[in-house]
Amino acid sequence: MTRFGDFAPLCKSVPSYPWCNLFYHQLQSLSNSTLVGVSADPASAPVGVNPECGIPRVGHDGSLANIANIIASGLSFLFVALLIVLTTRRRAAVGRVEFRIFLVLYLVTLPLQLISTGSFLEQGSTALTAITAVHAGFVAATFWALLGNAIVSTQVVEDGTISSLVPFDFFAAAFFAATTYIALDTGFHFTSVFGPSSPPADLHNIALFVLTNIWPGAAAILYLVTMVYVVLGMLNEVRPMWYYILAAVLFVLSQLDFFLLSKVICDGAARKVDGSFIATLLETAAVGVLYLAWRGITEESWEDEVYYPR
Secondary structure, three states: OOOOOOHHHHHHHHOOOOHHHHHHHHHHHHHHHHOOHHHHOOOOOOOOOOOOOOOOOOOOOOOOHHHHHHHHHHHHHHHHHHHHHHHHHHHOOOHHHHHHHHHHHHHHHHHHHHHHHHOOOOOHHHHHHHHHHHHHHHHHHHHHHHHHHHHOOOOOOOOHHHHHHHHHHHHHHHHHHHHHHHHHHHHOOOOOOOOOOOHHHHEEEEHHHHHHHHHHHHHHHHHHHHHHHHHHHHHOOOOOHHHHHHHHHHHHHHHHHHHHHHHHHHOOOOOOOOOHHHHHHHHHHHHHHHHHHHOOOOOOOOOOOOOOOO
């Protein structure tokens, strides 16, 4: 029976699910007999733990690694880098520094995602496990930065000042440190607090499950609710709200693709690609729309008409 905090169903049915790398190393060290089928040989094993469909490691069975997602991550990296430049130029915009931090954190997750889901590092290797743990930390910090931007938008504290940046950066660092440590302990089992589960095949870890699955969704929902209040309640504007709605739709579609359609694509493409590249493009598109929404509720220069209440 599946329990809250079990990663086994996800690692089996969702191709290129990065957090499975942590459990693969854990099982390899403590319960190697649990790894069967395509996961039995770490040299060729795809991302996942006994996955129903997965892209073999590069060089095995004609695999080119997760080439589609590698390309998508590279294009997304360039696009987000451009957004960072454009954000930096909007010197008078409310929340400019905080929004740029969010973009930088998302930018960092892209190469980490490329490595942790790319199917070119050997499963169970120290490098892949450590990079995946850092990836998890940056994902958790990125979603705090997203929510933090919504809080800053309410002008409860003045943006860009110490009173805003100190708590903003503190919580980003706290989410990163806590999630990275839990992920590292899961993979390398420094202690027995985060595994192995009983039975080991359940891949049970409530803390990691909350930080990598529940927290991102909760932060996104809280962000949207807060921005509805800011845009409709504080600014009395309607048009910018459509950008936030579109961003939410794109994010939801990315998650539906990743968790529901990725295996279908993997099977249909004979394990050459999966749906992770579509999810990456949709998530990046959502970030781009968030930039448009943010631009729509802020002034570009000090000479512009003050549009945002202070």
